[in-house]
Amino acid sequence: MSGGKDRTLCLVAFDLGAENGRAVLGRFDGRRLELEEVYRFANEPVAASGRLYWDVLRLFLEIERGLVAARRAAGGPLQSLAIDTWGVSFALFDQKGELAGHPYHYRDRYVEGIMEKAFAVVPARTLFEWTGIQLMPINTLYLLLSMKLEQSAQLASARHLLMMPAALSYLLSGEMVDEFTIASTSQMVDPHTRTWSGKVLDAFGFPRDLFGSVLQPGTLVGRLTPEIAQELGVEPVPVALTAGHDTASAVVAVPAAPSEGTGRTWAFISSGTWSLVGLELSRPVISDAAFQGNLSNEGGAFGTFRFLKNVMGLWLLQECRRRWAREGADVSYDQLVREAAAAPPRRCFIDPDDPGFLRPGDLVSGIREFCARTGQPAPESRGEVARTILESLALKYRWVVEQLERAAGVAIDRIHVVGGGSRNELLCQLTADVTGRPVVAGPAEATAAGNLLVQAVALRELSGLEELRSVVRTSFRTRLYEPAAGGGWEDAYRRFLSAVMGEPVREKPGSL
Template sequence: MCSFHIVVDLGSSSGRVLVMDAAGGSTDEVHRFAHTAQEKNAQLVWDIDTLITEVVRGLGKANEFIGHQPATVGIDTWGVDYALLDEAGDRIGEVVCYRDERTTRTSAQADQALEQKKHFSLTGIQPDPITTARQLFAQGVEDGFDGATALLLLPDYVAYELTGEKGWSQAIVSTSALAAPGAGDWAWEVFDALNIPRHLVGEISPERSVVGPITYEGLNNLTVVRSGSHDTACAVHGLRLESTEAFISCGSWSLFGCVNSTPVLSDEAFSRGVTNEVCTDGKVRLLHNLTGLWIMQQCCRNFADSQRESDIATLAAKAATLDSPGVLIDTTDPIFTTPSDYASLIASKLEEHGYPTPDSPEAIVRVVTESLATTHAHALKNLEEVTGRTFTRLRMIGGGVRNTLLCQLTADYCQIPVVAGPQEGTAFGSALAQIETISDTPQNSTALEYSTVTYLPNTT
């Protein structure tokens, strides 16, 4: 029986390695590193080799921390991105970022090859340009698949690098728009319509199953298990949601949704942009994939480039002292998909509509924060209309819980209480799934606990 569980949590702007002591209920972050997509040979790609190096370094630190005792390791990442392998098991080319413009260039062709509503009916996933399916279609059109024998989604690729075991984990597969609703099997009709070779994938494995021992010297006491594979699946797993609770996993993306026993494939779900991704326990996360703090992160980079205040926590605190500007932006506008000078972009868009231009970083942050809160409220209404359910409480997790203004404004616009926390929701859910994988411990009987803060809606 392992008492330590290590979480490798890889987000699209940073990665970290944490140790959960199940006996003591404590969580310790032992390694953190920043990373970002970068331009290389006219593509936006991830520095995947450095990412793997940092993961191994973090696991070494974790192993020292636990005194080289036996432990499990769970790996989660953002969705949709992938690596291709050749016959020898070596990676082919770069790991291209989902924000690369190749999917925009080939979008019309993809729609002709497989109509969007049909794609949704086959997978339960909105066929957005960022999906793995649309990325692979673009790759086939522009580069081809010469020499490729396997396709691994990102958490499975990291697991492969650590263990030598290839796999296809259910939760991350469900984000790809390549699997049947619920991700029990692949949607082969999609492969054929988009000219994606079938031989690139293998059998889908359920979450809470064992991948294998790590083969790196000095890390042989560590065993990788599937503990959710997708960051939002991990985060939701730890919430123990009630039927009247919705959730927001708020980071670069705002993943707004609820848990359902089965996929929802209605015309209304498609038209309202609702998608079906899989939970760690096999249930379905009905959700909206919304642009989230990415806009604010990009604005802060713009502020830094012009030598202005750029610390997001400082700016959020200053923004909370400002009155509502009475001005909103559409955070779902495709213009916020690829990197740009968002601060200037937001200012110019406001000018176009006759509004005064925000004259300080905190004013722009206030506009973005309030706009995100209204987007959350719209998503809540959509979710209630699609499911026929009324949600009385909203659980908010992820980095966004540090922004108290966003939490309060979300409560105000949604007009239901927002329960914020844990900030480390992804790590908590991953550790919980690891415990369940090796011990069959019921979810509600573990010693793992966390604190939350409740924001009540203002009614004035």
């Protein structure tokens, strides 16, 4: 602890995912961090007039309620608060600083076909060279371009664009600043200057003055406004910039020890609604191999980059569960995992990132149709469908890990799984078995822990990433999953590559 002070800090992390949000109170004594979830709320998109929106004002109201709950649980003053959210989403504000309209959801159908229009302006390879970001239709760039081409009244009245955590922080503090890790998910940031790319903005005709300052995580930017503090009955709590992208906060809390220079490294899987599979690097990898693999160089905290690929995650299982609930079978996730564990292994696989799985709908039928289309037996029971999803995720993780190794020129000897998916014992064991690498699972609360400990850096209570991770290792337990010998996964992976990915089989790099 850099400050050497004998006191316990009370910090608040607001962690908002694509389905729910929560307020987490962190008590940090300089050596250990204790977490207490004090408030939870739903994050439900709203469909209206043919569009899909984020209910940002409801989220702001829930944050206010969460702040009151955190102050009550702390029993005393709060030292700081910070917000992290899912990536790519943004809000627009007019010249008075008021919301110009309801923010669009990244699954809004109006982004369909927009990537091709974007590449007619800037070729895909050039866009990757400028930003280093994976080409995905959900990226901020494409929704913003769609609004421009539609002559959106919301965009016409906008004077400020803020990524979602920055927008919510602004409503709390009145300070309009963005943060690097979340801004990088927009595909409009220059990875070398770590601020908005003038080349991208100019090429697509976005006014430069729509975009403000981009600061690094671990910065104090203001305080709760006097009006909000009075309304909520709390002190004017300092507002910090944490790693605003939830995955960036989660990676901060990976309990990896410092590298010993062995030439090998660890990969991370931030497992939740999405699975983000990647490496932590000191510089971006912008190469033909990275482009061909559609890999991404997203901003990380403390001078790092997250060299990764987005993989559709447990949203597949969540959406299937919703379908079964509508049919009258409202089963828990734990029950689905038990049914999956009892189902026959390695029968059929899907590509989790098939475009047909991107939007809400009947994914159960979609999975069966995918298997039939690729010449595989279709899963019938809930357990078979769930097992197909989990095995396919593990197989896709291996495929991405091997891409990362080739593009970055490293050997990956272990995988850290953090986030809610680290609690899924079957998925963790499948990941170890399929990849042939040990899996270290935990902490499940990595995003909240990372958010809170970056606040401690902003308050100068911690010196940086190495000291922060030492606190993580002291504070949270992990579980090791060793890969089981045999099991038929090499043959399964060959079938996955040929039938699902349409690729020739490659030899597994290295000898691990």
